[in-house]
Amino acid sequence: MDTTELIRIGVYGTSILLILIGLYAVLTKRSLIKIIIGLSIIDGGIHLLLIGIGYIKDGTAPIFSPGSENAVARMVDPVPQALVLTAIVIGFGVTAVALSLVIRLYRHHNTLKIDEIKNLKW
Amino acid sequence: METILTIFIIFIAGATGTYFLGKLSGILRSVIFITTLLVTSWLFFTAVSPDVIIEFEIMGILMSWGLTPLAYVFAIIVFGLAIIIGIYAIKAMEGQRSLNFFFANFLLSVMAMFGILISNDLISFFIFWEIMSWSSYFMVVLNHKDVQRSGITYIIFCVIGAYAMMMAIMIIYSYSGSVMIGDFISNFHAFSLGMKWLLPILLLIGFASKAALMPLHVWAPGAYSNSPMSYTALFSGALSKMGVYGMVIVMIMIVQQIPDGYWIKEVIAWLGGITSAIGTLWAIKQDDAKRMLAYSSVAQLGYIIVGVAIGTPLAMMSGLFLAVMHGIFKSTLFMVVGAIERQTGTSNFTEVTGLIRKMPWTFLAALMSIIALAGIPPLGGFIGKWMLYESLMGSNHYLLIIVIFFSSTAAFLYCYKFLFGFFLGQEEKEWSHVKEAPAMMVVPMIIMAILTFVLGVFPGLILKPINDGMQFLGYVSTDNRFWEMSTIFNDWGNQVVMEPIVYTIFAIFLFFLIFLTLKGYKNTRYVTTKDISSSGEIPREDENLTFITGFMQPFFRAVAPVMKRQIDKYYTSFGKGLEALFDFTRRIYTGNGQTYALYFVIFVILLLMFRDSLF
Amino acid sequence: MVGSPVLLIAIPLLAAFLIPLFGMVWKESVRIVPGLVLAYLTYLSASLYIEVINTDTIVEIIAGWRPPWGINLVFSPLTGFLTTIMTFMGFIVWLYSYRFKRNVEFEAAKKYFIFLMLLVAGSVGIVITGDIFNQFVFIEIVGISAYALTAFYTGRDSAEAAFKYLIMGSLSASALLIAIIIIYSQLGTLNMAEIAANIDNMNPYYRIIAMIFFIIGIGVEAEIFPLNGWAPDAYTEAPGPVGGAFSGIVAKAGIYAMVRMMFTLFDIAGPMKILIVIGLITLIVAETSALRQEKLKRMLAYSSIGQMGLVLVAFGMGTKAGVFAALFLMLNHAITKPMLFLSGSFLTFNTTEKYIKQITGMAKKMPVVSIIFVLGALAITGFPPFSGFWSKMAFLSAAADENLLFIMATILIISIFEVVYYFRVINRLFFFEYDDKISVEPHKPGFNGMIALFVLAFIVLMIGFYPSSVTGFIDLAADDLLNTHQYIDKVLQLGQTIIQ
Amino acid sequence: MESVGYYILGVIVTIIVAFMVGMTYMGLSRKITARVQNRKGPPFYQNFIDAFKLASKETAIHHGFMHHAGPAFLMVASIMSVLIIPVLNDGKWFPNLNFDGDLIFLLYIMVFGPLGMALGAGQTGNPNSAIGVTRGLSQMVGFEIPWVMALVALMMQYQTTSLVDLMAVQQTTGWLMFSSPFAFLAAVLAMLGMFRYSPFDIVGAPTELASGPVSENGGKYLFTMMSSGSIFAFAKLTLYVDLFMGGADNLIELLIKTFTIYLIPMLYGMVSPRYRTEQAIRYFWGWPLFFGFLALVHAMVF
């Protein structure tokens, strides 16, 4: 098992772990804030995963500096990086909305416990 | 333009006009309403010929409209009843709610029935069938009475039937690529054996639901009794016949082609017999005239279905003849109830009595119709009953005939209850103010009563079109063995000749009536019903001697075991159970966002685990 | 060339950025501009659609890079059909809300219309884009607009509904991203046509995993069964017209995304068990849940979910007839359900709870709105001669072609429940006496709202009486969806010709 | 049927014979019953005297049209049945309407009368009348079933619904009483109800109620009813004879056979206490029904 493999498993493994941790928080924590944190952790894990698939052995950043025009072969895939940028921003937007909703919910229900906020059901 | 299209356009225009212009003035509404009915009927009877066929395409499906001789029989019922009931309705509905809607919807119903009859393909048949369903539904709930129960029951059975039919139609379409009734019939042999059984059964469920056949009859009492009587007359008289019409086609053309399809006929016939028996028993028990007539309709349709299902030429004829007769006398009876309800404000036997002298013409109509209903000669009902019995004997239905006979004998009980409850018995002071219904209502009823008589003497008037219709379907040979203008024959060649019989009956009746009247004419006088020898005591004026509560109690003590089981209750508890179940299952949506997230994860895992079988 | 499909996205975005500026100058503009934009979108979409039908599919490339590399938009008979419906429904919802939102403050109104416009734009984007990541972005645009619209009313439980929606939405977004990651890592491309062309080279295991994550990712918007817990809440708490927009626009976009994924991306031929199973379960659970609802909008929401299930089943049959039926169902549902939501919203205008019992006897007070509601109910339950009948017929006919008798029977039985709960409402509306104690105060419907309702009613009747007016379009759309190779060729070959 | 005049003559003669015979039998029954009960009893012509008395009495009151016309209805039924039923074999008597109506018609025309009378009784407003009517109708449902079963068995076995044909059949096969015994049994048991003698006399309930449906009737009304009843009795008896005992070739034979049949309900009544209505119905739906079934099975098998 060479280093590439290790890095790969490390990156993927970490991201999977993050996804699971985030899901755990979403599924078990009662506080709305913690659930949002959980969602953010899931997002983080997925972003890591996304970055991870762009990795190549001994890669460099996909930025051309003068004289590095021939380094194309060693450059990592820039697409996941662009995608992750978008994904992060979107995740940020969603989190902001979620937090504002939490504020509204707290204003309305005076609690942050998700199982006490179920006026709408069935 | 094609006459059929013209008729549709007039109907739609009439309905629209009735609804919108009716807001301006009531007279205008009535005029438009009646004009529409008259013009369409006139067009129909004069200008529609069976040869003209309109074909067009919708969504790639070829459809066609045209009148068949069989449909002509039913069209006679529809248009005839529509005009007479329409005239009646104008006065009868006076002062009731949503009149514009009522009359517009009435026209829509008639149009839908006409549409059913001229449909040569199953899709347009179904479309008109559904239009009929919802327009009649709105009539059922129009009175704002018992809406959520009887209305919903009605619509449930409507859609059960309609969907069964729809399923069959779609299977037919996808298997044979055509929805023409004719094509279906001629291609039927190409279906697989399973389909050969499934399709007729589905279609029959559809038709039986409208014809109120036994397990599907529970909607009828509520629906019939809750719609305005002016509509119920059409509902029971014409609308339910559409189910019969469908059954006739299926029975004649389809079931014949099924290997061992005999059993379908037997089962339907028996269901019809049981329907008539149960309907009769429940009719006797009712204290409300509307419900009684509703159950009675169920029972009468049972006879008709028996006739149709037995399916020998004579039986089919009897079924169709009974259908016509039932259309006439049951509509009259519903009109009578409508008149009584309008004049007295109630339709309950236990409340109103002794109207015979207040409403003599209404009584006459009721009497004639009841005699026809009971099948007593010389009125038209007898002809149908006679043919039915003869055909049952001719086709070796030993037990079924007994069931039919039982219910038609038991029918005397409610027939008598109807007449006695409303018209006879003590003339209480409470009802002394009651007047005869307006002429606009009485005349249609009397016309109908006369019709029952005419058809009793000259059944050939209506047997001719029936015969034509059946000949068109290739069902009877051209020699009319079963009927002449005033004579009917059975399978064995025995006959009943109506004309001399009727003359004799009238001679005897008149002779004795004159005898009774003339003998001591001067001294005989009318005394009130209080002036009786009630076991030697003279009752006081305010003493209520009316006997109507628990009217047929001894009879019910005898048949108690049969009455204990009520199919409505099973349906009700089934429905309640279903709703409770669904009330439970919808708790899946707990309202907790976290639970939904959990579902999310579980769903992912399930998909991942069963990916091989699902993809 | 009347315009370009890209304008369908660009114009509303531009307008969205412009509206705050206009609002500073002329307050009324925040109401009018979105309307103009939506009207223009409808016009643009319709004219493009006609052009597409008459000539050929338009593949619009963006930033000048040919499809495997750049993002492209595909305006085909299928997508054009859906965009036209969506933009039109967007316009109708705007028309309805134009005065409806008069009684809320300027700031709120401004945001409402921005969200509405972007909801439409995002849905259109989901439909016309040819790139999966781009689709993801549009799904998020739709998502955030939808959360915001759901939480629009303060002082109700709307935030709760929006929060549930948000949880499900972000989880699904995560799943969608995972699917995109798998696809990209295996095929090295994000372009749908390219993916479709190369899908056979993909390891079947990853293919299935990617597909599962796709289904889950899109399933929340498409309201499939275990993922639709948010839907009834959101429909109930969102403003009335928004419920219509959700069912008429968003759900359609979700279904489209799922179907495009199944049919084109993963190129599955023949019946798709997964869609049939999911669709049936969705249908059954939703329709049975609707049976005992006490709130009008919640009932409509469940009904809407159920219809989505039906559409999925129809798509799942995978045949031409099935797709035809599904698209027809979508069309009808897109028109009828907003009609119900809008008229229902008028009926229950003066109440926040929207209990069904509160509309008891309202027909006397608001006859026209009530009649339109009934028209919608009859249409959605498939009574002829209204539009729903033909689509239901097309569905059953398609099922019968495939010999799916069990499914036919199930769906018809479920339809009985549908009829029951709709008719209970109709009964309450028309055949009960108005009761001051329980019924709400009637509201005088605005002129614009009535026009919107009349237009919808007219369409329902038009399709009902003359279905051939739309079936031709649907037929073309169905062909388009089924012809995967054509899709791939159109997109990729166009790419060959224009190389920058 | 050569001419209308011949036809009318036949009708009149038939009616008169039926009236006389019926009256006599009813008188005899009263006498015999009395003798069995160890009373002297009225003379057999007592009924004629009663009828004469009633006919000559002035009737002062009626309760309306239906009440007035009720007896006429009753008369129609009786006379029509007597006209339909062939009195003697081979049309030796006037054929009347023998060929115009068949058994089913007969069954229905026979209930025409009771219904008409029930209507008349109903209009009197006397609750006892109505009670009697309901009992009568209920009981009718009881006995009609075995009765119809018997008839159906016969009709289906011999493939005819015509009485004349059934009589012709008996010329060759012998009395149906023996060849179709179950039908006969069922029919006879049903006949007990049809004659409304004890134990099935709760309809009239002569001792407690003021004679049921006929209460409120007197004079000409009661006279008409009584004559109708006697004609009807004759018709029914002739029907039994025609159906089961091969008909009669001449009047004497007819009288003997009918009287024999008549003895059955009469004697059965003498030894039985009265049934309540539901008991009566249950009675008819017991053994008679069973025999009816056997008759049907018999008809099915042979």
Add this chain to the structure above:
Amino acid sequence: MKKAIVIFLLAVFGFFLAVTFLDPDFEAERNHNGVKNFYLDKTVSQLKTANTVTAIVVNFRGFDTLGEVTVLFLAATALGSILFKKRHHIGDRTVLMPASSIVSAGSKLIFPAIILLGAYVFIHGHLTPGGGFQGGTIIATGFLLMLIAYRDFSISHNVLSVIESFAGIGFVTFGLLGFMNGGTFLQNFMGTGVLNDLISGGVIPVIYILVGFKVAAELTGLIYTILHEKG
């Protein structure tokens, strides 16, 4: 109990994820020859943009970025809408405790530097790592710092709104200009210049600067809105 179930479910889910991503096949079958090389190639040869990621974000996948910007815009608007109150008055800040003087003095010092850094990052987006989003975020942190440090620090909502709108309009307008000039939306219609020059890459830096403004304004607005929210 619930936790146990959840852990079990997550274990199963994790297992599947692990089987998917940690499988050597996943790596082995990865496609390295997709769009990557084309992008790298064209970035240098045609767009003359040093930072390939920027080129992708702004040009190749510029449509995504437009959507992304819209999402941010939506989020900001949504925040305003969700936290909207009937009587909307700005003023009371929820952070009641005044910051220490070190913080307030220090922030005054650092604030311009932060703004400058942010501006630098987005201006050089096409040359160095970073870009509009990153730069905008940095600027927003500067405002966050000021808001924390000074209780009475206030920004005009209208100004933010105008900046935000203009930036967004600019983005779309540039896209449309490309549409009008070159035939496709967001087309790089300006001269691209020389690789690694500050003024190079055509519209890419312009758009990215607009994005930077927009992100800065929106994030600041978001922070500002939430800070003024009474819990």
